Amino acid sequence: MAIVICSTIPVVYVLPNLSEMTEFEHFDRTKISLEWGALNILVGYILPTIPIAISLGLNSKEILVKSGCFSLVIINSYILLYARTRSGWMSIIVAMIVFTHLIKKRKAFIITIVMACVALIILVIMKQLRS
């Protein structure tokens, strides 16, 4: 049930709110909607479950309960964050680090840290390339 809710809410809630996200920079909304929506769902929903899924083992029944439970609460807060960019993503990353640390899953914690570092490196490279 948690998984169904987690999967449905972002689509129902995030996609109609895309126009609001783009207000500031005056982008062409018709061009970015799908790309932006897909990215937000990926970052906000799919990525946070990966470290937990890997650490629990793909065959484990618990994976559904635990990653679902995590996603449910995290996605709820993510939705509240309007699924926006940097600050939203940053809060998700910090939340993932806190969660994986608290559930005492060392593997998940390390994967989360690595993912956060990779994201940071990509950002720095992108900035360097731009300048």
Next chain:
Amino acid sequence: MIEKRIVDQTIENPDSSLAKRYERWRNAFEILKEYPILGTGWGVYLGMQRDGSLNETAWRALPRWHNSFFEIASQMGIFGLLSYYFIWYRIGQISINSVKTTHDYRDLTVLSGMIASVVAILIYSLGEQQFFAIETASFSWFIVGLLMFYINYQKAKKEALLKLLKVAR
């Protein structure tokens, strides 16, 4: 677009939301310096300018401070800010104690999820007034309330179990 949205967002770029936020944080700080003890009063920020003057149309230009802590500091002063810090200090303290004393892994997972969720909201409130904006305030405080409820529920469960054990003996 993604590259543009992420890479172009710098304080140096005056069109970026980061630069606009920075400007608002500076305004909030100036107002705090002007009214350090009790702030301007709740809701006054809508028309408050950095020089302390009130402008009826100012809310259009400065609708929000985009930071919950600046929001409290500029409107309620140092005392308000300290009280707000105290609320978060207590929430953190109670949550950490609860995690330390939980032995049931299932409880720990749920609790960890909720704590992570509150942390996410708290981090986000540094760039947005998550706890005060009308669209998000009730949901945010609801999740904080849910966390506190779960901690109390867990405590009550533990106490009930101890009582049962005593009776059984």
